[in-house]
Amino acid sequence: MGSNVALADLSDDVGSVIVSLGWVSPTGEGDADVSVLLLDANGKVRNDSDFYFYNHPVAADGSVQLLGKTPTADGSEDRISFDLTAVPSGIDRIVVAASRYGEARFGELEDVRITLADAAGESLLRFAVDDAGSVTAVIFGELYRRGEGWKFRAVGQGYETGLAGLAMDFGVDIEDDAATEAGAALDGAEADEQVDAAAQERAEGPAGQATLKAIPAPRRPEGEAGEPGKPAARPRTAKKKVTLPKTVKKTLAENDSWRPARLFPVSVLKSDRDREMRATSVLLSVMAQVPEFSRRLTAGFGAPAGRMETFTEVSLPHGDSPRRPDGVIRVERAGKLWTALVETKTNGNALKADQVQAYMDIAARRGYEAVITLTNDVALEGSPLVDVKIDKRRKHKVALWHLSWAEVAHQAQMLIRHEGVGNAAHAWLLQELLHYLQHENSGCHGFQNMGPAWVPVRNGIDDETLCQGDARALEVVENWERLIRQVCLRLGGELGQKVLPVQRVKRGTDPKERRDRLADQLCLDGRLQAELRIDGTPGVLTVSADLRTGKLRTGIDIPAPEQGYPLSWAKRLVRRLAEAPADLHVETVLDSGAGGPRGTLERLRPEPADLLPKDNAKITGFRLSLLKGMGSGRGNAETGFIRSVDDAVHRFYTSVVVHLDPPATRRTPSKERAAAG
Numbered sequence: 208m209g210s211n212v213a214l215a216d217l218s219d220d221v222g223s224v225i226v227s228l229g230w231v232s233p234t235g236e237g238d239a240d241v242s243v244l245l246l247d248a249n250g251k252v253r254n255d256s257d258f259y260f261y262n263h264p265v266a267a268d269g270s271v272q273l274l275g276k277t278p279t280a281d282g283s284e285d286r287i288s289f290d291l292t293a294v295p296s297g298i299d300r301i302v303v304a305a306s307r308y309g310e311a312r313f314g315e316l317e318d319v320r321i322t323l324a325d326a327a328g329e330s331l332l333r334f335a336v337d338d339a340g341s342v343t344a345v346i347f348g349e350l351y352r353r354g355e356g357w358k359f360r361a362v363g364q365g366y367e368t369g370l371a372g373l374a375m376d377f378g379v380d381i382e383d384d385a386a387t388e389a390g391a392a393l394d395g396a397e398a399d400e401q402v403d404a405a406a407q408e409r410a411e412g413p414a415g416q417a418t419l420k421a422i423p424a425p426r427r428p429e430g431e432a433g434e435p436g437k438p439a440a441r442p443r444t445a446k447k448k449v450t451l452p453k454t455v456k457k458t459l460a461e462n463d464s465w466r467p468a469r470l471f472p473v474s475v476l477k478s479d480r481d482r483e484m485r486a487t488s489v490l491l492s493v494m495a496q497v498p499e500f501s502r503r504l505t506a507g508f509g510a511p512a513g514r515m516e517t518f519t520e521v522s523l524p525h526g527d528s529p530r531r532p533d534g535v536i537r538v539e540r541a542g543k544l545w546t547a548l549v550e551t552k553t554n555g556n557a558l559k560a561d562q563v564q565a566y567m568d569i570a571a572r573r574g575y576e577a578v579i580t581l582t583n584d585v586a587l588e589g590s591p592l593v594d595v596k597i598d599k600r601r602k603h604k605v606a607l608w609h610l611s612w613a614e615v616a617h618q619a620q621m622l623i624r625h626e627g628v629g630n631a632a633h634a635w636l637l638q639e640l641l642h643y644l645q646h647e648n649s650g651c652h653g654f655q656n657m658g659p660a661w662v663p664v665r666n667g668i669d670d671e672t673l674c675q676g677d678a679r680a681l682e683v684v685e686n687w688e689r690l691i692r693q694v695c696l697r698l699g700g701e702l703g704q705k706v707l708p709v710q711r712v713k714r715g716t717d718p719k720e721r722r723d724r725l726a727d728q729l730c731l732d733g734r735l736q737a738e739l740r741i742d743g744t745p746g747v748l749t750v751s752a753d754l755r756t757g758k759l760r761t762g763i764d765i766p767a768p769e770q771g772y773p774l775s776w777a778k779r780l781v782r783r784l785a786e787a788p789a790d791l792h793v794e795t796v797l798d799s800g801a802g803g804p805r806g807t808l809e810r811l812r813p814e815p816a817d818l819l820p821k822d823n824a825k826i827t828g829f830r831l832s833l834l835k836g837m838g839s840g841r842g843n844a845e846t847g848f849i850r851s852v853d854d855a856v857h858r859f860y861t862s863v864v865v866h867l868d869p870p871a872t873r874r875t876p877s878k879e880r881a882a883a884g
Contacts, residue, residue, distance in 0.1 A: 211360040212332065213353065214291075218325040220576075220604060221357065222292045222543070223509050225324045227277075228305050228347055229284035230316040233711075237316050239305040241285040242370065243271055244377050246300040251378035253297060258379050260370075265502075269512025269540060270294045271301075276705060277507065289350065290511045291357050292541055300351040302362075302377065306344035306370035313339035313365065321347040323359060326509035326545075326576060328606035334361040343369040470639040473646040482553040482650040484519070486643075487533040490581075490615065491517035491549070493640045494536070497633045503618040505536065508547070508577050508608045513540030523569050530565055536579070547577040553612075553650030558582060560593040563607070567595050570605040577606045585611045585654050585689035589718035613653030616644045617696040625703030654693045655843035657686045662841060668733040668754045680726040684735070688722070690849055691737040691750070694856050702741070702860075709738035709747055729754075739856070745870045750856060752837055752848075759851060761859035762832030764796065765867060773826050777815040780829060784808055787863050792832045793818065798825035833859050 214221040228241050245257040252258055259266065264273035270293040274286040287303065294301070303321065313319060319336040336345055342365030349360050366372045458467075471489045476482050494501035495517045502512060518535040534549035548566045552558060558580055566578045586592055586609040595607060622628050623637045644651045660679035667673030673680060691708050699706035710721070729735060733755040739748040744763070751760045768776055784791065793811055795803030795818050803826070804818050811817055820826070835858070838844075838851035 208334075208361050208363045211358050213356055213358045214323075214331070214350075215356045217331040218327075218329065220326045221331075223288065223290045223326045223511055224331075224350075225274075225326075225328070225507070225509060226287045226289065226303055226348075227284045227322045227324070228287075228303070229318070229320055229322070230313075231318040232316055237307075237311065239285075239307045239311075239313070239316075240370075241273060241287060241303070241305045242373075243273070243287060244302040244304070244374075244379070245271070245294070245298045246302060246377060247297055248299045250300070255379055257298075258374060258377075265512075266293075268293050268295070272502065272506050272512065274507050276707060286507060288506045288509070290540070291350070292543065293511070298352075300349050302346055302349045304344060304346045304373055306366075306373065312341045312343060313345055314341055319345070321361075325604075326606075327604040328509065328577075328608065329604060332359065334363070336363045339365060342367055344373045346373070469642065470636070471643040473643055473648045476648050476650075479554055479556060479650070482648075483533060483551050483556075486553055486612075486649060486651050487549065487551045487581075488519045489640060489643055490551075491519060491534050491536070493636050497628070497636055499628050499633065500618065500622060500637060503622070504610065504615065505538070505547075508579065508606065510536070510538050510545050510547070510576075511540040511543075513538045513545075515539075523573070525565055525569050530569060532566055532569075546575045547579050548575055549579050549581065551580075552582040555583065555656055557584070558593045560595065563593045564595045567597070567605055567607060571603055574603055575605060577608055579608050579610060581610045581612065581615070583612050583651070583653050583655060584609075585613065585692050587685060587688055587692075587718065590685060590722075611653055611693070611696075612644060612651040613693045613696050616641060616651075616653070617700040619644070620700030621703065624700070652843065653696075654686075654689045655849055657690070657841040657848055658682055659841075661686075661848070664729075665754050665839075668730075673730045675727045675730045677726075677730065680729050681722060684722050684726045684729060687735045687737070687752075690852060691739070694750075694853055695739060697853065698739075698741070698856060698860065701857075704742040706739055706741050709740050711738070741860070741864070743869055744864055745867050748856070748859065748864065750852065752852065757837055757839070759835045759837040759855045760832055761835070761855050762830060763859075763864060763867075764828055764830050766828045767796075767826050773819050774816055776826070776829075777818040780818075781808070781812055781815040783866050783868065784831075784863070785866075787866060788833065790833065791863060792830075792834070794830040794832075795820060795826055796828040796830055798827050831863055833863065 214224065228239075230237070230239065232238070240261055243259040244252055245259075247253055256263070259271050259273060261273070264275075266272065270290050272288045274288055277284055277286055285305070289301065307313060313336070316339070319339055320333060321336070322330055322333045324330050334348060336347060339345060344366040346362045346364040346366075348362050350357050351360065352358075366376075458465075460467075471485070473485075476485060494504065495515050498512075498515070501515055502510075506512075515536065515538045517537075519533065520531055521535045522529045522531050524530075532548040533551045536547045536549060538545040548570055550558065550563060550566060563578065563580060569575070570578050580592065582592070584592055591607075592609055597604075619637045619641045623634050623641065628634050628637065643649055660682040664673060664677075664679050664683045667677070667679075688708075695706040695708055733753060735752040735754070737750045739750065741748060745765045746763045749760075749762045749764075751762075752758075753760070765780075767773075780793070784793075787808055789807065789809035791808040792805065793808060794805035797803045797820060801824070803820055803824070806817060818829070833855070835851065835855045837855075838846045838848040840847040843849045
């Protein structure tokens with residue numbers, strides 16, 4: 208804490224940097240929001256547009272972009288991209304902070320830290336914020352100018368007054384009347400509805416503490432006048448509307464056999480080579496035309512915001528025979544170029560290590576910043592898809608990044624179905640891209656094979672011959688983790704909410720050690736288990752695949768209400784689950800740890816009192832679960848294991864979780880943010 212270092216002393220490539228804020232929640236449910244403030248020489252924001260948070264995530268000049276959460280071995284971390292060459296000259300300091308929701312404190316989290324990486328993705332420094340205690344906001348660190356360069360200072364300063372106290376310290380205006388401002392931006396019935404919601408969702412902080420009750424109203428720069436009698440435009444907490452119509456327009460076709468013309472036809476694709484060439488060209492062309500989408504995919508790789516051009520089938524010299532990467536991305540900003548080679552695979556085709564190595568060597572010689580691989584596989588932390596050798600003697604460093612086709616589809620879904628884009632033509636292009644990726648003939652369907660070890664491991668569990676330390680069990684565990692990450696992407700894209708895998712591990716645990724331990728556990732009990740955290744749900748969704756019985760169990764534990772009587776709790780729960788499947792298992796969770804009363808929803812509907820323990824033991828919650836047969840095949844066919852897991856999670860969420868009350872102890876992030884701004 209308090210130490211500082213010049214970025215130029217750490218790397219030659221610090222024109223843009225990635226700052227990551229992370230923490231570990233013992234419960235798997237703790238989270239926080241990141242924020243960034245740009246300060247002048249007086250230590251204040253020039254105007255409120257210098258304050259970046261979840262609802263104002265990107266600077267128009269590309270200097271700041273909040274990239275959102277990225278899954279890690281122990282949960283997730285928030286990443287922020289800074290293009291230091293684009294920071295306005297009037298900015299002297301950049302403050303990086305985070306704040307928690309409501310009454311939550313940073314002392315409830317573990318391994319609170321900030322890391323900084325250069326444009327090549329190489330980690331440069333790490334600062335751990337120890338003993339955060341009862342604070343609700345923390346300044347992790349700051350970037351500040353010194354001469355022609357930038358330095359980083361580790362801060363670790365906490366605020367008990369949350370985001371409001373932090374923002375006001377740096378000159379951000381805080382308005383109290385959120386409802387008035389929300390209503391002024393809307394029309395008719397929509398305004399009435401959102402005004403009522405804003406009034407109801409205001410944050411109520413502890414007595415004597417300032418609480419951010421409204422989003423900050425951006426002040427106009429001096430000398431810029433607005434229309435007389437018209438209030439200044441303000442950030443809105445409501446998400447942007449979807450730009451695509453929800454209802455399908457009436458077709459002009461003569462009959463149902465007619466099919467509309469598609470921008471990217473898929474039916475004629477026959478060979479893997481055709482699929483790879485078409486998929487690469489389709490994706491790169493859309494990226495070049497839809498900046499909102501391309502920034503989602505490339506900002507995390509250190510690419511700046513700027514004019515993008517994309518190319519396919521480029522020939523580059525390499526020894527006696529030239530190499531032809533599938534694509535090239537070039538981004539220009541302020542006269543500087545950021546460039547990357549792209550190598551794609553479709554269907555179940557795997558990356559070739561020698562091919563990727565050749566592209567890394569070419570990129571290093573030609574000054575390219577990155578090589579991006581794009582396949583149906585899902586990369587795991589600490590477990591690269593291909594091993595490449597980096598010549599450390601070279602001054603120019605090249606970063607190797609990976610994208611899954613499932614992640615590409617997820618980002619397109621989030622934009623066109625939930626967050627919206629500012630241009631109708633862009634929305635149509637994204638819709639066409641999504642249709643292409645989801646077509647059965649595109650070959651871009653994400654992770655879809657549990658690997659050659661799947662059948663031998665299942666057989667070994669059945670006949671009890673699978674031994675601890677078997678490499679095949681580790682392969683199954685790694686593929687299970689890939690599958691769960693993909694399930695999170697698909698469900699999150701459908702819901703428009705963050706869905707992240709939960710990894711309950713001790714601080715500092717190596718990902719490989721964790722997977723080795725899970726593989727040994729698989730050999731002992733024959734089960735694969737995972738947890739998913741979904742924004743706005745009262746608990747963590749659990750998934751368990753029992754390879755001995757061939758059953759999938761999806762479940763969730765919900766806490767008992769803090770007020771009322773147990774019988775009222777049971778009756779209310781049964782009423783809330785009126786549309787849930789009759790075979791849903793409901794179990795009462797007792798404080799003693801002993802098993803409580805349980806039964807199917809079909810049996811409990813006429814007699815909710817059957818959920819109450821006979822000895823009046825204290826009830827701490829209820830456990831809901833569904834059982835389903837799992838597919839036997841290793842692939843994604845109708846009878847495959849991957850399809851059965853995807854269907855089980857989707858069914859449990861849509862038929863059970865959606866009927867449950869939101870968390871009582873912590874409001875949903877959207878509501879909390881509406882109150883906190």
